[in-house]
Amino acid sequence: MDDLSADEIREYRGTLTKPGKNSPHRDRAVAENLDLFERMKNGEFPDGSRVLRAKIDMASPNINFRDPVMYRILHAEHPRTGDKWRIYPMYDWAHGQSDSIEGITHSICTLEFENNRPLYNWFLDQLGVYHPKQIEFARLNLTHTIMSKRKLLRLVKERHVNGWDDPRMPTLRGLRRRGYTAAAIRKFADMIGVAKANSMVDLGMLEYAIREDLNACAPRAMGVLRPLKITIENYPEGMVEEFEVPTHPQDKENREMRVVPFSREIFVEQSDFMEDAPGKFRRLTLGREVRLLGAYYVTCTDVVKDDDGNVVELRCEYDPESRGGQSPDGRKVKGTIHWVSAQHAVQAEVRLYDVLFTDENPEADGDFIENLNPNSLEVIENAMLEPGLAEARPGDHVQFMRQGYFVVDSVDSKPGKPVFNQTVSLRDSWKKMQQK
C-alpha cells in the first residue's frame, strides 16, 4: 500500500534515463497492507489517497516495472458490482488475468503494448495461473483518416461528423452505412496482411476491395446526379417507349432485365456535355453523335443558354434506326451516356463523400481537426433516377452506371423515398486524362 500522491509517485519513478527510488511506504508490514487494502476496497478512503502497488524494481530500465500501480480508489458505480468495490484494477494487472480466465491462447494487441508484455508475463508468473501469450502487431493506419478511438470520439463529440455511424467514419458502423460489405472488408484485410512494421495503407486499397465486391453483385441502374435537360426534337411528342436493359451487363450468367421508359425530354449529366470539347471528348457537344445507353443515338443540334450564358438545355435529334443502341449501318459511336426520362424520373437525395481529411496523414503535425476536409460531404437534393429506383430498400446496393456504387441509407430513407449514400465512385480514367 502506498500513500504517496500521484505527483509524488511520478517524482519517485525517475525518468527514462534515471532510475527511480523506493517509496517510503514500500516496506509496510503485510498485516497492515492487508488491512489498508480491505478498507480501501470498502470505500473508507477518498479517491487518490492511496494505491496498491506491486513491489518489483524501482531501477528497472523498463519503467513499467518500477512498482506499478495495481489498484486505485475510485468511488464509481460499477455496472455489475455496484458500490461493493471502491477500487479498480489497472490494465496491466487485470489484462493477463482476464485472458487467463478466458483461456485465451494468444492475446493479440497493438505495438504500443510491447513494453507491457514483460509485466503481463510477470504478473501471470507470480500468480502461477494459466499463462496466455501476448503478441503485438501494428495497428491499421489508413491514409486520409484516423483510427484512434479517442480521436474518433472527438469527431463525434465536437460534431464534425454525424455520429459513430456517419458514412465518413472508418468505424464498422460507418463503413456498413456507407455500403461496404462484410466480404469487401474481409478482402481488404486479406490484401493488407498483418505485420509488426508501422505502416500506412493507401485508401485506394480499401476502395479497390469494395469495388471488386460490388462490381460482381450490384445491380446497375441509371441515375443523373446533376441534371441537364435534353429535348429530342424529332421524337414524337407524348410518345413513351419502354426499353429492356440488362441489370447485370457484366455478368454472363445473370441475364436479368429491367424496363426503363424513354420519352422526348430526358435528363443527362451536366458533365456529359462540353461546349468546346476536345477531340477526345466522347460525349455530347454540338454535332457529335452519342449513344443513350440502351436507347438511341442522338446528336446535339442546339444549345440553350440563360441570360448569364449558362447552358440550361440541349436540343438534339435522334436516329430512329438506332433503337436499342445500335444502327443497321453498323456505324460506330464512341460515347455512351446514361439518361433518365424527365417525366418518369424519381427525384432523390444523393450524398457524395470525399476523404474526411485532406492530408494523407492527418496526425502528422498539429491538431488533426485542422486537416478536416470541408467538402467531405456533398448533398445532392434533386438527383433524377430511373423510376424503378423508387422501390429500393434500405441497405440495397446499386451501381449508378458510369458513376459509382451507392447504397440506400438505412437511417434517413422513407418507404418510396430512398436516400442514396455513395459507397465509392467508379474509377475514372477520363478525369485522369484531363488532369494531365
Place this chain on the structure above:
RNA sequence: UGGGGUGUGGCCAAGUGGACUAAGGCAGCGGACUUUGAAUCCGCCAUUCGGAGGUUCGAAUCCUCCCACCCCAGCCA
C-alpha cells in the same frame, strides 16, 4: 541520451543461408476490347532487400558496427 520495437519498389507485403538475377496485391504506365472513359484481358514496373564491413562455394536471410523511424516516465488502455 535507459529500455523495447521496426526497416524489402510510390503504398501494403511474402521470403529468415542455395530452385531469390526477390512472390503477390494496390497505385502507376502502355496496349486490346468495350452499348458503363467501368469491368475484363495482355504487357511494363526492385540486378536489389536502411548503410558499411565481415563469415560462406553461396547472404534479404548469419556476425559486427552504424543510420533512420516508432513506443515507454497515467492512480489511461
